Amino acid sequence: MDIVAVRKSAVRRLARGDLDAVVAIDALAEGRSRRPYFERRLAAALREPARHVQFAATEEDAFVGYILARVLDGEFGHGERSVWIEAIGARHDAKGTGVGRRLLAALADDARRQGIGQLRTQAPWNDHAMLRWLDENGFTLAANHIVDCAVGGGAYASARDGVPAAMVDESASREINYGGHSTNDFEHLARDDAEIHAMEATDLPDVVRIDHAIIGSERGDYMRRKLAEAMLDSAIRVSLTARRDDAIAGFLMARVDLGDFGRTEPVAVLDTIGVHPDYGHRRIGHALLSQLFVNLGALCIERVETMVAPHDLALLGFLYDAGFAPSQRVAFLRAL
Numbered sequence: 001m002d003i004v005a006v007r008k009s010a011v012r013r014l015a016r017g018d019l020d021a022v023v024a025i026d027a028l029a030e031g032r033s034r035r036p037y038f039e040r041r042l043a044a045a046l047r048e049p050a051r052h053v054q055f056a057a058t059e060e061d062a063f064v065g066y067i068l069a070r071v072l073d074g075e076f077g078h079g080e081r082s083v084w085i086e087a088i089g090a091r092h093d094a095k096g097t098g099v100g101r102r103l104l105a106a107l108a109d110d111a112r113r114q115g116i117g118q119l120r121t122q123a124p125w126n127d128h129a130m131l132r133w134l135d136e137n138g139f140t141l142a143a144n145h146i147v148d149c150a151v152g153g154g155a156y157a158s159a160r161d162g163v164p165a166a167m168v169d170e171s172a173s174r175e176i177n178y179g180g181h182s183t184n185d186f187e188h189l190a191r192d193d194a195e196i197h198a199m200e201a202t203d204l205p206d207v208v209r210i211d212h213a214i215i216g217s218e219r220g221d222y223m224r225r226k227l228a229e230a231m232l233d234s235a236i237r238v239s240l241t242a243r244r245d246d247a248i249a250g251f252l253m254a255r256v257d258l259g260d261f262g263r264t265e266p267v268a269v270l271d272t273i274g275v276h277p278d279y280g281h282r283r284i285g286h287a288l289l290s291q292l293f294v295n296l297g298a299l300c301i302e303r304v305e306t307m308v309a310p311h312d313l314a315l316l317g318f319l320y321d322a323g324f325a326p327s328q329r330v331a332f333l334r335a336l
Contacts, residue, residue, distance in 0.1 A: 011106040014054035014066060016042065021056075021063040025089045036235065037257060041068050041086065044233055051225075053083060055106045057090070057099045065090035065099040067107055071116065073222060083111045085121040104137055112336055119334040122146060122307075126328070134332050142331035145316060147324040148305040151268075154297020160322040161189050161290045163283065191290040193283060199239035199251060201231060206241070206248035210276045226253055226272055233257075238268060238295055242275075242284050250275035250284040252292060256301055268296050270306035273315075289322050307331065 014022075019035075019042055027033040045052035050071070057065035068087040085107070090099040108119060120142060123130045156162075199207075204227050208220050230239040234255030242250040253272040270292075275284045296304065305327060308316045 008060050009102065010058050011055050011102050012058065014042070014045070014056045014068070016046065018056050018063060018066070022066050022089070025063075025066070025091050026087075028092055029089060038068075038087075040233060040235070040257070044070075047232075053107060053110050055103050055110075057094075057103050059094065063091070064094040065103055067100075067103040069107055069119075071114070080118070081114075081116045082118045082120050083107065083116055085119060100133060101137065108334075108336055117336050119336065120332065122329050122331045124328055125330050131330075137334070139332040139334045142333040143310040144331040145308045145310065146305065146327040146329045146331055147308060147316070147319055148303050148327040148329075149293075149319075149322070149324045150303055151293055151296045151301055154294040156189075157293075157323050160286060160293065161191070163189065163193065189290060191287045191294070194242040194244050194249065194287040196287060196291040197241050197243065198237065199227070199230065199241050199253070201227065203227075203241050203248060203251070207251050207274075210248070210251060210274050213276050213278075214274050229253075230255055230271070235266070236299060238292060238299075240288050240291055240295075242288050244279060244282075244284065249279040250288055252288040254292060254304070256296075256299070265303070266301050268292070268301050268304045270304055285318060286322060305329070 019038060022038050022042075023033055023035045026038065041052075042054070045054050045068075053069045053071065055067050056063060066087070066089055067085065069083050069085045071081060072084055073081050088100060088103065090097075104119075111117075111119060119139075121134070121139070123134065125131075204224060207227060208218070208223050211223050212218050227239075230253045231237065234257060236256040238256055239253045240251065241248045242252075251272075251274055252270070254268050254270045256266055256268050273285060273288065292304070304324075306319065306324075308319065
């Protein structure tokens, strides 16, 4: 009689001691270590366990794979909670053995227990192996628009950084003064029309006030969490506020990281941008983006990315006007 050995497989919560194994699997796949990224993700999970879902797969008690995800409440225009898969990986000799499928099943079961009805993620359109895996595991295209823009070293871009002549001096005469000094079109920039500062934790009340004026409801807890993410989860703090008339009139929350959704290059992700309705159409948003691109250029960040809900045509139009374009990344959804 033949004796068939049965391998012992299990899925459990990711633990602090798994960091080295996660980093090693990822480094072999990517060709370089991204340890700081995974350190931040694991630290975030320990800090807010209710908002992060991370599993490890083992075989014969040996670590063979991982999945990292987080729970989002309405980000990017979604009206319901969802679990976003940020990273997934399997040991090279365990690929094709169903490790990813087991991890995904554990993640889906956990989401259902929390009353969450969807998993979301994104991937490059030409990552054929990942696209095939997503298709085989029940994911479909999501309706969200992913848009991005090259930073270009923070170089001047008229659509984003310039100010229409009528806004520079609406009362200026159309008569040409041949005896006067000509002006340089590049002297007046969008970021010159507001005091732009790095966002601080003390800015939270103003951020909540502006968000309330835009949304029409109070989201203090949500904005507090978003501010904490901008302050703590980003490799580099790049969030900004814009001040006009001695008050904060707009804000921008962004983070710089390496690793989310399989990215291998440092990318700035624009999570939230808001301008108080009283300051609408005064290019406060352009001023914030203008300064953001200058800052990112100095940091050698190459790209800014964000995601827009399909019905938010005003925001999408604003971003296109500022130089954004459709990304090479695609959003995916799996309903539970």
